[in-house]
Amino acid sequence: MRLFRNCFALSAFFLITQYALGGHGLPSCKDVSPEPQHVFDFIVVGAGPGGGPLAGRLAESGYSVLVVDAGQNVETLDVTIPAYFNFVLSDPVVALNYTIHEYPPDFEFQSNNTWYPRAQAVGGCAIHNALTNCVAGLKPNFDLLETTFDDPSWKLDNMWDYFVRIERNSYLPQPNPDHGFHGWLGTIGGPVTPSNGSDSQLNDITIGLANSAPNVLDINTRASPPNFTMTSLSNTVNSTNERSSVKERLHQVQRDHPGKLTFALGTLATKVLICQPDGDSQAPQAYGLQVAPNASLPVSDQFTRKVELNFTHYYARHEVIVSAGLFQSPQLLMLSGIGNKTNLESFGIEPIVDLPGVGQNLRDNDEIPTTWLLKQNPPAGNCTFGTDPATDPCLAAWDAAAPKHDGTPYTPAVGFPEALVWQSVDGLDDPDVLQYWVPAWDMGYVSDPGFFINGFSAITLKGHASSRGYVRLTGSHPQDVLDIQKLHFQPVDSPDIQRDLAALRGGIRTARQVVQLPHIAEHSLQEVNPGSDVQTDEELNEYIFEHIFAHHGCCTNKMGADDDNEAVLDGRFRVRSVSSLRVVDMSSWPDAPGFFPTTPMYMLSEKAADLILEDTQRYY
Ligand SMILES: Cc1cc2nc3c(=O)[nH]c(=O)nc-3n(C[C@H](O)[C@H](O)[C@H](O)COP(=O)(O)OP(=O)(O)OC[C@H]3O[C@@H](n4cnc5c(N)ncnc54)[C@H](O)[C@@H]3O)c2cc1C
Ligand SMILES: *[C@@H]1O[C@H](CO)[C@@H](O)[C@H](O)[C@H]1NC(C)=O
Ligand SMILES: *[C@@H]1O[C@H](CO)[C@@H](O)[C@H](O)[C@H]1NC(C)=O
Numbered sequence: 001m002r003l004f005r006n007c008f009a010l011s012a013f014f015l016i017t018q019y020a021l022g023g024h025g026l027p028s029c030k031d032v033s034p035e036p037q038h039v040f041d042f043i044v045v046g047a048g049p050g051g052g053p054l055a056g057r058l059a060e061s062g063y064s065v066l067v068v069d070a071g072q073n074v075e076t077l078d079v080t081i082p083a084y085f086n087f088v089l090s091d092p093v094v095a096l097n098y099t100i101h102e103y104p105p106d107f108e109f110q111s112n113n114t115w116y117p118r119a120q121a122v123g124g125c126a127i128h129n130a131l132t133n134c135v136a137g138l139k140p141n142f143d144l145l146e147t148t149f150d151d152p153s154w155k156l157d158n159m160w161d162y163f164v165r166i167e168r169n170s171y172l173p174q175p176n177p178d179h180g181f182h183g184w185l186g187t188i189g190g191p192v193t194p195s196n197g198s199d200s201q202l203n204d205i206t207i208g209l210a211n212s213a214p215n216v217l218d219i220n221t222r223a224s225p226p227n228f229t230m231t232s233l234s235n236t237v238n239s240t241n242e243r244s245s246v247k248e249r250l251h252q253v254q255r256d257h258p259g260k261l262t263f264a265l266g267t268l269a270t271k272v273l274i275c276q277p278d279g280d281s282q283a284p285q286a287y288g289l290q291v292a293p294n295a296s297l298p299v300s301d302q303f304t305r306k307v308e309l310n311f312t313h314y315y316a317r318h319e320v321i322v323s324a325g326l327f328q329s330p331q332l333l334m335l336s337g338i339g340n341k342t343n344l345e346s347f348g349i350e351p352i353v354d355l356p357g358v359g360q361n362l363r364d365n366d367e368i369p370t371t372w373l374l375k376q377n378p379p380a381g382n383c384t385f386g387t388d389p390a391t392d393p394c395l396a397a398w399d400a401a402a403p404k405h406d407g408t409p410y411t412p413a414v415g416f417p418e419a420l421v422w423q424s425v426d427g428l429d430d431p432d433v434l435q436y437w438v439p440a441w442d443m444g445y446v447s448d449p450g451f452f453i454n455g456f457s458a459i460t461l462k463g464h465a466s467s468r469g470y471v472r473l474t475g476s477h478p479q480d481v482l483d484i485q486k487l488h489f490q491p492v493d494s495p496d497i498q499r500d501l502a503a504l505r506g507g508i509r510t511a512r513q514v515v516q517l518p519h520i521a522e523h524s525l526q527e528v529n530p531g532s533d534v535q536t537d538e539e540l541n542e543y544i545f546e547h548i549f550a551h552h553g554c555c556t557n558k559m560g561a562d563d564d565n566e567a568v569l570d571g572r573f574r575v576r577s578v579s580s581l582r583v584v585d586m587s588s589w590p591d592a593p594g595f596f597p598t599t600p601m602y603m604l605s606e607k608a609a610d611l612i613l614e615d616t617q618r619y620y
């Protein structure tokens with residue numbers, strides 16, 4: 001069968017071969033003979049916010065798409081009821097428990113926050129995340145891409161149109177030029193008002209927070225929120241008060257376009273298959289994917305031990321798109337011979353393309369908690385977050401209120417979270433700090449957080465933080481764990497790092513002022529973290545070093561200019577010097593997007609779908 005239609009036109013498009021290494025043992029593309037039942041137009045690895053939206057668009061456009069994911073389709077209450085989201089973190093079917101190193105071993109501080117949760121599932125981490133829908137703070141990201149590629153399509157205003165396209169807003173009157181009402185991503189939000197819950201203490205604090213700064217009712221507007229304003233956050237929740245994510249989008253496309261979207265779930269992608277087209281001037285070409293059915297990532301609960309894997313091959317008529325997330329996408333490229341040549345050789349992997357940026361530039365937001373004890377315990381209530389309405393009256397109320405699920409204890413309340421945004425230094429044209437408030441004691445994602453019931457917390461999130469770490473292989477087996485080094489705050493004396501630390505200290509001090517305000521001061525008993533004795537810059541820095549956390553990692557296969565040695569992708573998400581291969585997920589960003597990455601990632605994936613469709617219609 002003819003796998004590569006019009007192969008010449010395609011290859012002529014990819015003449016940049018400066019990183020491709022000769023002399024490798026690649027098969028010739030003309031010798032590739034796919035099994036017909038394993039051929040798809042596109043193969044997408046990873047069904048998260050990176051891979052999901054584009055897989056849906058490609059299938060909807062008439063192409064056959066295979067989506068490979070290590071996880072399963074998960075429809076439990078933990079996933080669908082937003083109030084249950086903390087429980088899905090420990091769901092063994094879903095959890096990927098990564099361990100990271102925050103600091104190099106010689107740094108004077110060490111951190112115990114080494115747990116870095118991720119999810120494996122249709123929907124990726126969007127089925128277990130905290131549902132915050134935030135597209136504020138993105139101007140610097142899109143400005144950088146526009147400048148790097150001299151391409152006005154990256155302008156914030158153009159990229160915003162993707163948000164309008166995907167959003168199905170259920171809280172604002174139509175029309176609204178900044179919002180969409182007919183897309184696949186359900187959103188709720190609205191003015192910061194007390195939630196009418198039974199807890200008068202928390203309701204009073206909500207009023208205090210709302211009064212702490214001028215109010216902006218909608219954080220998601222094309223125009224930057226004004227400096228130092230209290231905004232109400234939005235959530236990815238649909239009109240029936242259930243979690244909304246790309247998972248339902250993929251199922252909808254599957255129903256509407258029979259035969260176009262195929263899932264290979266519980267399936268580990270282990271290598272991108274690459275061949276050499278005729279002619280030395282042509283870049284090596286991705287033609288398919290090697291997978292191990294039923295094999296697990298080493299960080300999943302299903303993993304028992306490294307085994308000899310049995311492989312199946314899938315073939316792509318057009319392209320392979322890698323969307324396995326910030327850790328696994330670089331691993332998959334490296335296992336396929338794409339990465340730092342010296343490193344690959346040290347693990348016995350034959351390098352095909354020398355791209356030293358693969359796995360470098362691991363970036364993230366910075367988050368630091370400030371916490372207080374409240375004077376009263378919140379009322380105990382009767383909710384057990386159970387699975388049986390007979391024993392959980394709150395679940396019974398939720399069921400009884402179907403299909404809308406309005407007004408039950410589990411119905412998402414607008415009120416908390418509300419967020420204060422500001423610019424940590426003058427001269428920025430977008431806020432770079434967001435402080436969100438949590439009606440609980442929240443020290444971030446720590447394995448053993450300890451617990452007290454009457455806590456509340458301010459989390460200061462510094463966007464566009466400067467630290468850069470890396471992810472590297474520890475071996476050539478697909479089930480070898482990864483070496484993940486955040487290299488946080490290194491080198492600590494650099495001006496960028498000092499600015500990040502100053503912004504975080506400013507956040508703690510701002511939060512301390514806010515809790516002195518009426519409606520809050522009456523309820524807060526004492527500061528627990530860092531504690532009121534922690535005051536000087538030096539003391540605050542020490543606290544920050546010990547308790548910094550983050551969960552928005554990215555940027556390990558970054559898009560960058562031709563002359564950028566660290567760039568892995570060009571401005572169309574194409575892996576440099578390999579044809580028919582793209583990476584579209586959190587690893588594609590050059591810097592961490594805005595404040596919360598999921599909706600920005602959905603937007604990026606929709607743009608990638610446009611580019612893929614454009615290139616496919618032109619070249620195949
Ligand atoms: C606990 C938590 C809370 C969060 N809260 C928020 C929030 O409130 N708001 C927000 O905007 N963002 C939040 N985030 C971040 C956001 O969810 C992630 O940044 C986003 O999901 C990343 O998308 P992705 O597509 O790059 O990767 P992922 O979502 O990680 O998806 C990658 C997919 O690839 C699959 N995969 C990986 N390797 C392989 C392989 N070798 N073979 C086959 N399949 C593979 C995985 O199973 C997974 O399904 C949160 C994240 C976490 C972990
Ligand atoms: C809302 O999302 C749930 C899954 O979280 C889905 O089952 C339901 O059909 C959706 N409802 C609407 C109206 O979109
Ligand atoms: C992952 O780690 C968390 C925190 O330590 C724990 O609660 C959870 O049970 C773990 N899950 C799996 C599947 O190992």
Ligand SMILES: *[C@@H]1O[C@H](CO)[C@@H](O)[C@H](O)[C@H]1NC(C)=O
Pocket residue numbers: 193194195196
């Ligand atoms: C709270 O209750 C008041 C009075 O009953 C009502 O006007 C208001 O809309 C309610 N607010 C919410 C968020 O439900």
Ligand SMILES: *[C@@H]1O[C@H](CO)[C@@H](O)[C@H](O)[C@H]1NC(C)=O
Pocket residue numbers: 293294310
């Ligand atoms: C994977 O597991 C399924 C269900 O347990 C089984 O039917 C199938 O044969 C397995 N496939 C392989 C390649 O082991």
Ligand SMILES: *[C@@H]1O[C@H](CO)[C@@H](O)[C@H](O)[C@H]1NC(C)=O
Pocket residue numbers: 294307308309310
């Ligand atoms: C691979 O296949 C062999 C032979 O069918 C089988 O014995 C073995 O269990 C398989 N390994 C895995 C990891 O599925």
Ligand SMILES: *[C@@H]1O[C@H](CO)[C@@H](O)[C@H](O)[C@H]1NC(C)=O
Pocket residue numbers: 340341342343356
């Ligand atoms: C590749 O990795 C090696 C070993 O870690 C390192 O010394 C070298 O600088 C890297 N090459 C580039 C170009 O970054």
Ligand SMILES: *[C@@H]1O[C@H](CO)[C@@H](O)[C@H](O)[C@H]1NC(C)=O
Pocket residue numbers: 198381382
């Ligand atoms: C809890 O249940 C008891 C007994 O069924 C009931 O009287 C009470 O009102 C319930 N409390 C709440 C907060 O729903």
Ligand SMILES: *[C@@H]1O[C@H](CO)[C@@H](O)[C@H](O)[C@H]1NC(C)=O
Pocket residue numbers: 227228422423424425426427428
């Ligand atoms: C923004 O607000 C912060 C906090 O009040 C202040 O420190 C900063 O100077 C302000 N920046 C601008 C540009 O007004």
Ligand SMILES: *[C@@H]1O[C@H](CO)[C@@H](O)[C@H](O)[C@H]1NC(C)=O
Pocket residue numbers: 110111112546547
């Ligand atoms: C980290 O854990 C060790 C051992 O449990 C403990 O002594 C230390 O105080 C902890 N550090 C922080 C910052 O919590």
